[in-house]
Amino acid sequence: MTNKQFPKDFIFGTALASYQVEGGIYNNDWTHWENKDSSVCAEPCNEACKHYEYYKEDIELLVELGIKAFRFSIEWSRIEPEEGKYNQKEIDHYVDKANLLLEKNITPIVTFHHFTTPEWLMNDGLWASEKVITAFFLIMLAK
Incomplete structure (x- = not known):
């Protein structure tokens, strides 16, 4: 067997999705889907693994593992829980x-x-609506 090695400058990283790990997110379209009686979702996220609360400890684990890049998502429903109302915290x-x-x-x-x-965008057709596209663009500008 040939011994293969990563290039010296290769960056090892990892990733997560906020909704799947943070916990305590109950105001988005996935929460509604998970909690419908007709949903096929067997394991709603609910409190997940509480990465939101324990992110500092999780980052220390990344350091111990030698991870050099970390992709994470920002939960839109946390930072803009109501249309046009941003939560600075x-x-x-x-x-x-x-x-x-x-x-x-x-x-x-x-x-x-x-x-x-x-969830405040759910009644507007979600991504089929121009309103959603505009709202997403505005969140990128933090306005």
């Missing part, structure tokens, strides 16, 4: 996470949409 949480990663020499890679959409 939640924005600060994600900024703090990115800053801690940088402190630990881990490159943060941010995903702005990982399949969940705030």
Whole structure:
């Protein structure tokens, strides 16, 4: 068998999706889908593994593993729980996470949409609606 090695400058990373790991998110389209009587979802996220609460400890584990890049998503329904009303505390949480990663020499890679959409957009047709496209664009500008 040939011994293969990664290039010396190869960056090992890992990733997660906020809705799947943070816990405590109950105001998006996936929460509604998971909790429908007709849903095939056998394991709703509910409190998940509480990464939102334990992200500092999780980042320490990344350091121990030698991880150099970490992709995480921002839960839109946390930072804009109501149309046009941004929650600065939640924005600060994600900024703090990115800053801690940088402190630990881990490159943060941010995903702005990982399949969940705030419930306030559900009645507008979700991604088939121009309103959703505009709202997503505005969240990118943090307006």
